[in-house]
Amino acid sequence: MRLCASPEYLKKHGTPNRVAELSNHNCLSYSLSSAQRGGTWAFGQDGKIQVPVTGNLMSNNGDALLAAAVKGQGIIYQPNFIVSEALASGALVAFELDHPPLDLGGLHVLFAPDRRLPLKVRAMIDYLVEVFENSPCRPS
Numbered sequence: 001m002r003l004c005a006s007p008e009y010l011k012k013h014g015t016p017n018r019v020a021e022l023s024n025h026n027c028l029s030y031s032l033s034s035a036q037r038g039g040t041w042a043f044g045q046d047g048k049i050q051v052p053v054t055g056n057l058m059s060n061n062g063d064a065l066l067a068a069a070v071k072g073q074g075i076i077y078q079p080n081f082i083v084s085e086a087l088a089s090g091a092l093v094a095f096e097l098d099h100p101p102l103d104l105g106g107l108h109v110l111f112a113p114d115r116r117l118p119l120k121v122r123a124m125i126d127y128l129v130e131v132f133e134n135s136p137c138r139p140s
Helices: 007-013 019-024 062-070 080-089 119-133
Strands: 002-005 027-030 040-043 049-052 075-078 093-095
Touching: 002 007, 002 080, 007 093, 019 040, 019 049, 027 062, 062 075, 062 080, 075 080, 080 093
Parallel strands: 027 075
Antiparallel strands: 002 075, 002 093, 040 049
């Protein structure tokens, strides 16, 4: 997860340094996320740090929140894969607070235990490792 906002938003409203300061900002929330339910955003490895936030947009679509943030509407708290291109282009700026963002865990591959892993499964696992090992989705 990454906290991001447009450079214009941060210039106008300032960049928060602590999770408690998020209450002074327009926080654009993802309604289907367990990390952003009930007017709170969760931080820390286990999500036990709950911070109350408010904002004028809540959506069940990460791309809609991304578009609003790029237009300077507020702060978003989204997974790397949603914000990585906007961060790379400079349309959004990521920032860190006094508590780490929630760790969603990463990519997991599940398969039946067997001493003879099918070649197709092994090839898929190798491909996923190659693609995601140096992905822009990984935090910097």
